[in-house]
Amino acid sequence: MVTRRMSLAGALGLMMSLCLTVRAADVDMAEVRRLAREPVETIFSGAPIGRLSDATYWKTVQGSPKPVVVVFYANQDQQSRHLATLARYLALAFSEAIVFYGYPVTAGATVEKNALAALQKRYGVKKVPATLFYDNDRGKMELERTDYAVPTVIEYRTPSPLFWNTYYQTIRKYIQENILD
Numbered sequence: 185m186v187t188r189r190m191s192l193a194g195a196l197g198l199m200m201s202l203c204l205t206v207r208a209a210d211v212d213m214a215e216v217r218r219l220a221r222e223p224v225e226t227i228f229s230g231a232p233i234g235r236l237s238d239a240t241y242w243k244t245v246q247g248s249p250k251p252v253v254v255v256f257y258a259n260q261d262q263q264s265r266h267l268a269t270l271a272r273y274l275a276l277a278f279s280e281a282i283v284f285y286g287y288p289v290t291a292g293a294t295v296e297k298n299a300l301a302a303l304q305k306r307y308g309v310k311k312v313p314a315t316l317f318y319d320n321d322r323g324k325m326e327l328e329r330t331d332y333a334v335p336t337v338i339e340y341r342t343p344s345p346l347f348w349n350t351y352y353q354t355i356r357k358y359i360q361e362n363i364l365d
Contacts, residue, residue: 211273211349211352213348213349216269216273216345216348216349217345219265219268219269219272220265220266220268220269220345221265222265223259223260223265224257224258224259224260224261224264224265224268224286224288225259225288227265227268227269227272228268228271228272228286231271231272231275231276231284232275232276232279232284233255233271233272233275233284233285233286234283234284234285234286235285235286235287235288236254236285236286236287237287238306241254241287241306241307244285245285245318245320246320248283248318248320249320250281250282250283250320251281251282251283251317251318251319251320251363252282252283252284252285252317252318252320253271253274253275253282253283253284253285253315253316253317253318254285254286254287254315254316254317254318255267255268255271255284255285255286255287255313255314255315256287256289256303256307256309256312256313256314256315256316257286257287257288257289257312257313258289258290258292258293258294258295258312258313259288259290259291259292259293260291260292260293261293261294261312261313262293263313263342264312264313264342266342266343266344266345266348267313267315267342267343268286268313269348270342270343270348270351270352270355271284271286271315273352274352274355274356274359277356278359278364281359281363281364282359282363289303289312290312295312300312308338309338310340311340313340313342314338314339314340315338315339315340316338316339317336317338317339318336319336319363
C-alpha cells in the first residue's frame with residue numbers, strides 16, 4: 185500500500201534528480217521556458233539551424249556530408265515551440281558534427297489537411313511537429329544504405345517543459361555514443 189509519505193518521498197526524489205540533471209547540463213531552464221513562448225522562427229534565430237523548402241530539400245539533405253536533422257514545424261504551435269527549443273540547444277551543442285534544418289510548414293498554429301497530405305507524400309511526415317534524422321555519415325561503410333531518401337529515424341514526440349531537460353540529456357548521450365564516432 186502506497187502511503188502519502190511514500191508518494192511525497194518519490195516526488196521529492198524525482199524533483200531532486202531533475203534538478204541535478206538541470207545543473208549537469210548547464211542549460212538555463214528559465215531561458216528554455218521563455219523561448220518556448222516565442223514563435224519557432226524566433227527560437228531558431230541565432231542558432232546554427234538552416235531553413236529548407238520543397239525546392240531545396242532533397243539537394244540539401246542528400247548533398248550533406250554530415251548527418252542531417254530536419255524539424256517540420258508550425259510557427260505558432262505550442263508543441264512545435266517546445267521541439268524548437270530542444271533543436272536549438274542540440275544545434276548549438278552539435279553543429280560541427282550534425283547539420284540542423286527547420287522546415288516551416290505554416291506561419292500559424294494549425295496545418296491544413298492538404299498541406300499535411302503533401303508532406304506525407306513527399307517526406308513521410310504524418311503530423312507536425314516532426315523530426316526526421318538522416319544518417320548521412322559517409323565516413324563509415326554502410327552497404328545497406330546507398331540512398332538517403334528515407335530518413336533513418338522519424339520522431340513525433342515533443343518534450344513537455346517538465347521533462348525537457350531529461351529529453352535533452354538523453355538525446356545528447358545518444359548522439360555522443362551512437363552518432364559521433
